[in-house]
Every structure is written in C-alpha cells, then in structure tokens.
Amino acid sequence: MRYLPLTPTDRSEMLATIGVDTVDDLFRDVPEGVLNAEIAGLPAHASEMAVERHMKKLAAKNLSAADAPFFLGAGAYRHHVPASVDHLIQRGEFLTAYTPYQPEIAQGTLQVLFEFQTQVARLFGTDIANASMYDGSTACWEAIAMAARITRRDGVVIGPIHPHYLSTAKTMAKFTKDEIRELSPALIADAGDDAMIAMIDEATSCVVVQYPDILGRIPDLARIADAAHDKGALLVAVVTEPVALGLLESPGSLGADIVVGEGQSLGVGLNFGGPYLGLFGAREKYTRQMPGRLCGETVDADGKRGFVLTLSTREQHIRREKATSNICTNSGLCALAFSIHMTLLGGAGLDKLSRINHARAVKAAGKLAAIDGVELVNEGGFFNEFTLRLVGQDSREVALRMAKRGILSGVALSRLYPDSPDLSEGLVVCVTETCSDEDMDALVSALAEELA
Incomplete structure (x- = not known):
C-alpha cells in the first residue's frame, strides 16, 4: 500500500507558498529534451537473466584502465591502491x-x-x-x-x-x-x-x-x-x-x-x-x-x-x-x-610516490615532445600531468584514433572545451606510477604514426 501523507489541499498550499502552480514547475530547469525522454531501444521489461547478459555485452565494449596503456587524468587519476x-x-x-x-x-x-x-x-x-x-x-x-x-x-x-x-x-x-x-x-x-x-x-x-x-x-x-x-x-x-x-x-x-x-x-x-x-x-x-x-x-x-x-x-x-x-x-x-x-604510505611513502610520478612524467614528456608536430605547453614545469599541443590536429579526433589502437592517450581539451577552438589542439597527458616503460613506448610510437 502506498503511503501518501499529503492531501491535494496540502500540496496546493505548499505550491502556492513557494510560488509555483504545479509540481512540474519544480523541474523547469531540466532541459526539455531530456525530461521524461524515452531511451531508444530499451524494452519495456526483460528477465533478470536477459538484462544481465545484455549488460555484460555492453560492458565488454569498454576499454578498461587496467587493460590498456592509460594516460588519462584531468581530475580523476589512476594510482595503485594496495x-x-x-x-x-x-x-x-x-x-x-x-x-x-x-x-x-x-x-x-x-x-x-x-x-x-x-x-x-x-x-x-x-x-x-x-x-x-x-x-x-x-x-x-x-x-x-x-x-x-x-x-x-x-x-x-x-x-x-x-x-x-x-x-x-x-x-x-x-x-x-x-x-x-x-x-x-x-x-x-x-x-x-x-x-x-x-x-x-x-x-x-x-x-x-x-x-x-x-x-x-x-x-x-x-x-x-x-x-x-x-x-x-x-x-x-x-x-x-x-x-x-x-x-x-x-x-x-x-x-x-x-x-x-x-x-x-x-x-x-x-x-x-x-x-x-x-x-x-x-x-x-x-x-x-x-x-x-x-x-x-x-x-x-x-x-x-x-x-x-x-x-x-x-x-x-x-x-x-x-x-x-x-x-x-x-x-x-x-x-x-x-x-x-595515507596511513600505509606515511610521510616518506607519499614523498617517494610523488617523486616517482614526477620522474615518469618528465621522462614521458621528453619523449612525446620529440615527435614532429608535438609541442610541450608546460615549459614552466609540471607534476605528473602536462599538456601537449598537437599542431594542426583536433585533439579529440587523435585521442579517439589512439583509443582504437588500444591506447588511452590523454584527455582532449576539445572535449572539455567544445566551444573554444583555440584549445582544440591540446591533449592533457597524465603519467603515474602505474605507467610502465612499455606503456610509454607504445604511446610515443602510436602517436608518432598518427601524426605522420
């Protein structure tokens, strides 16, 4: 049995108090195109087993951070968690x-x-x-x-x-x-x-x-x-x-x-x-x-x-x-x-972890900046994340092509700033302790081929 504590009169008085006519008015900030929008291709109902099978198929399309050279950052970072x-x-x-x-x-x-x-x-x-x-x-x-x-x-x-x-x-x-x-x-x-x-x-x-x-x-x-x-x-x-x-x-x-x-x-x-x-x-x-x-x-x-x-x-x-x-x-x-x-790391561990991150990022940045058509934006220094300018290229298109090669190369500024064409060539690359030398070599080799 549904529990409905408010009568129609209660609701009307509450709506009048806050200055709207209907409950729907409370959702006026939601874009019209997504409010109550139906999801294309989604059946009205399905069995638990069918839904599980379908979701596994969808999940299989993902390129997991653990299954590819991973250089994404920009606010969310892959570190080893004990x-x-x-x-x-x-x-x-x-x-x-x-x-x-x-x-x-x-x-x-x-x-x-x-x-x-x-x-x-x-x-x-x-x-x-x-x-x-x-x-x-x-x-x-x-x-x-x-x-x-x-x-x-x-x-x-x-x-x-x-x-x-x-x-x-x-x-x-x-x-x-x-x-x-x-x-x-x-x-x-x-x-x-x-x-x-x-x-x-x-x-x-x-x-x-x-x-x-x-x-x-x-x-x-x-x-x-x-x-x-x-x-x-x-x-x-x-x-x-x-x-x-x-x-x-x-x-x-x-x-x-x-x-x-x-x-x-x-x-x-x-x-x-x-x-x-x-x-x-x-x-x-x-x-x-x-x-x-x-x-x-x-x-x-x-x-x-x-x-x-x-x-x-x-x-x-x-x-x-x-x-x-x-x-x-x-x-x-x-x-x-x-x-x-933090407790497992302690002060000495955090210091060591940060130095490993910085050293690996410096190494990767040096290799990537040596590629024709690539410029390092961070001349004044960086920690484990830096920005490359892919001269004459749309960074999002390059990142998508790299993903098809099985390499998550970085976060495209043209994705973060779609209305800023002057940032379209920027690719933010993050290198943490989880990035191996083999991962770096794969990134450098593939990016050089994409820009050739």
Missing part, C-alpha cells in the same frame, strides 16, 4: 557505518574521521579540515560560498580550473548573488598569473586557483595570495591531484585561506567517475563558517580519550534555512579508504 585498503573498508563495522545523529556512540567512526581530518590538514597545510565533502567540484563551490560569508562580497575570480568545477560553481551561483569572472586557459601566449591578479578588485570575495591547473601548470600561489589579500579577498586553492602535495609546497603554507580538492587519487579507484571524495581545509579563524561535519577530540567523564561531532549546528538538518551549508553528511567510506592509504 589490496589492504579494499580488505579493511569491507569490514562490517566500516562498510555499513554511518555517523548517527547521536554520534558519540560511534566512537570508531568518529576516530577514523578525526584521523582523516588530521591527514588532510597536514597535506593541505591548513589549521583545520572537515570530515569530507561529496566531491571536489561541490567542495569548490562551498569554498566560494564560505568566502562570500566571510568577506560579505559577491565577486569571484576563477582561474584556469577544471571546467566541471567551473560549471558547478556557475550552476550554484544562479541561486546566489555571486558574480563569477573566469580566466580561461590558453595554449599559446598565456598571460597566466598576471591576468588573474589584474582581475582582483575591492568587490572580490575570493580568487579560485587550481594547483596544478587544468593544463598541469603550477601557479605562483604565494604571489596570487598576496595580491588577493591586498584587496581584502581570500585565496581558494583547488587540488585535484593530492599526490602532487607530496612534492609541491602545501597551499596553506603559500597563503591559501581555504583549500579544497578531490581525494580520489588516494585509496579510491576510478570507479567510472564515482563515488568520489571532497576534501576541505581552512584557517582556524574561519572554523565556524566551514561547511560539513567536524570531529573533535575530548575526554569523557573518566578522563579517557573520546571523540565528538562538533559544530553540527551549522548544518541544514538542525539550523534549516539559517545553516551555512546543506551538507549534512560525508563520504565516509571513501574518506576511510583515503585515510588507510
């Missing part, structure tokens, strides 16, 4: 755990999150970190909203960040008064940090900088931070590849006020794009403006170490419309995987 990570997160007390609304009874869950926060804060160089967000893009928007609350301004300067992060910010800004000014990446004659700094004014609440950026370049965060602070604005650093912070200076130590990012690289597989893990750190003086959950350490009545959920009154399940954020949960299992992987 088997012990998967083993531990599948323990019953972790796999089914959820921080309850009487959190102190879940001491194990709270301790894991407390340790996770400590690791993120140390990695980011911030005073504090929360108990995770949904993913990097939503964490980025939450940082922008937080900066607006702190500065009471509505201007946002966004540098060359991942277009998905930018799209998320623009979508959310439709419902606020934040005015976003963006600086797009460029393959040729890029103005870089100077252009970003020139955009900062007295109305700017924050400057959002990806570190390294979408092309793999490493911005001068300290210089940008000084310029932002001179105008009374905050610096928000976005890190999509946390392994880079094993080698690069932490954003917090360079002046970033808020540091956000994607934690997928550590402990979490590619997983067809999710679920992923948002990271969020900030200066201690901004603690009460930070979104999401925060776990704290204390002592119980007997003086024993204990953990509590703190400052949860900021969340929408308690403060409703007065909350600083509608985030009232966290990516707990992914945060656990991140924390386990």
Whole structure:
C-alpha cells in the first residue's frame, strides 16, 4: 500500500507558498529534451537473466584502465591502491557505518574521521579540515560560498580550473548573488598569473586557483595570495591531484585561506567517475563558517580519550534555512579508504610516490615532445600531468584514433572545451606510477604514426 501523507489541499498550499502552480514547475530547469525522454531501444521489461547478459555485452565494449596503456587524468587519476585498503573498508563495522545523529556512540567512526581530518590538514597545510565533502567540484563551490560569508562580497575570480568545477560553481551561483569572472586557459601566449591578479578588485570575495591547473601548470600561489589579500579577498586553492602535495609546497603554507580538492587519487579507484571524495581545509579563524561535519577530540567523564561531532549546528538538518551549508553528511567510506592509504604510505611513502610520478612524467614528456608536430605547453614545469599541443590536429579526433589502437592517450581539451577552438589542439597527458616503460613506448610510437 502506498503511503501518501499529503492531501491535494496540502500540496496546493505548499505550491502556492513557494510560488509555483504545479509540481512540474519544480523541474523547469531540466532541459526539455531530456525530461521524461524515452531511451531508444530499451524494452519495456526483460528477465533478470536477459538484462544481465545484455549488460555484460555492453560492458565488454569498454576499454578498461587496467587493460590498456592509460594516460588519462584531468581530475580523476589512476594510482595503485594496495589490496589492504579494499580488505579493511569491507569490514562490517566500516562498510555499513554511518555517523548517527547521536554520534558519540560511534566512537570508531568518529576516530577514523578525526584521523582523516588530521591527514588532510597536514597535506593541505591548513589549521583545520572537515570530515569530507561529496566531491571536489561541490567542495569548490562551498569554498566560494564560505568566502562570500566571510568577506560579505559577491565577486569571484576563477582561474584556469577544471571546467566541471567551473560549471558547478556557475550552476550554484544562479541561486546566489555571486558574480563569477573566469580566466580561461590558453595554449599559446598565456598571460597566466598576471591576468588573474589584474582581475582582483575591492568587490572580490575570493580568487579560485587550481594547483596544478587544468593544463598541469603550477601557479605562483604565494604571489596570487598576496595580491588577493591586498584587496581584502581570500585565496581558494583547488587540488585535484593530492599526490602532487607530496612534492609541491602545501597551499596553506603559500597563503591559501581555504583549500579544497578531490581525494580520489588516494585509496579510491576510478570507479567510472564515482563515488568520489571532497576534501576541505581552512584557517582556524574561519572554523565556524566551514561547511560539513567536524570531529573533535575530548575526554569523557573518566578522563579517557573520546571523540565528538562538533559544530553540527551549522548544518541544514538542525539550523534549516539559517545553516551555512546543506551538507549534512560525508563520504565516509571513501574518506576511510583515503585515510588507510595515507596511513600505509606515511610521510616518506607519499614523498617517494610523488617523486616517482614526477620522474615518469618528465621522462614521458621528453619523449612525446620529440615527435614532429608535438609541442610541450608546460615549459614552466609540471607534476605528473602536462599538456601537449598537437599542431594542426583536433585533439579529440587523435585521442579517439589512439583509443582504437588500444591506447588511452590523454584527455582532449576539445572535449572539455567544445566551444573554444583555440584549445582544440591540446591533449592533457597524465603519467603515474602505474605507467610502465612499455606503456610509454607504445604511446610515443602510436602517436608518432598518427601524426605522420
């Protein structure tokens, strides 16, 4: 039996209160072409066995990251995840755990999150970190909203960040008064940090900088931070590849006020794009403006170490419309995987892993740049990701041809920026510890043949 608690009168009163005539009006932002669209070729029903057989056929068409030389990055990275990570997160007390609304009874869950926060804060160089967000893009928007609350301004300067992060910010800004000014990446004659700094004014609440950026370049965060602070604005650093912070200076130590990012690289597989893990750190003086959950350490009545959920009154399940954020949960299992992987690596292990990544990327970049018709955009340095300019070629077409050869050669900028013809020749290549010398040789050989 269906449970329908609302009468037609109840619904009418609710619709009138929020200012719409019908329930359908609530979906007006969904493009008409996809709303209730039928999927071509999908039968009305089928047996479980038939569906399973069909799905296996579809899955067989995929070129898996483990079955081909893999050089994709641009926000999602393939790293080796130790088997012990998967083993531990599948323990019953972790796999089914959820921080309850009487959190102190879940001491194990709270301790894991407390340790996770400590690791993120140390990695980011911030005073504090929360108990995770949904993913990097939503964490980025939450940082922008937080900066607006702190500065009471509505201007946002966004540098060359991942277009998905930018799209998320623009979508959310439709419902606020934040005015976003963006600086797009460029393959040729890029103005870089100077252009970003020139955009900062007295109305700017924050400057959002990806570190390294979408092309793999490493911005001068300290210089940008000084310029932002001179105008009374905050610096928000976005890190999509946390392994880079094993080698690069932490954003917090360079002046970033808020540091956000994607934690997928550590402990979490590619997983067809999710679920992923948002990271969020900030200066201690901004603690009460930070979104999401925060776990704290204390002592119980007997003086024993204990953990509590703190400052949860900021969340929408308690403060409703007065909350600083509608985030009232966290990516707990992914945060656990991140924390386990970080613990297994330790400081020395992360340093070694980052150096291996950088060395292999430098080696690959040198070989690829020697190919006729290929130019390396990142003359100022990079970590494990760099951009090639395929002179006179559409990078997406080249990437598709390479995939047919069984090589996932990189992420085409013409795919990420379909409306920017000046970026159409760009191919973002990522080289991690999982890329062997044989993989590199296969990429170099095939790309040389494609461009010949």
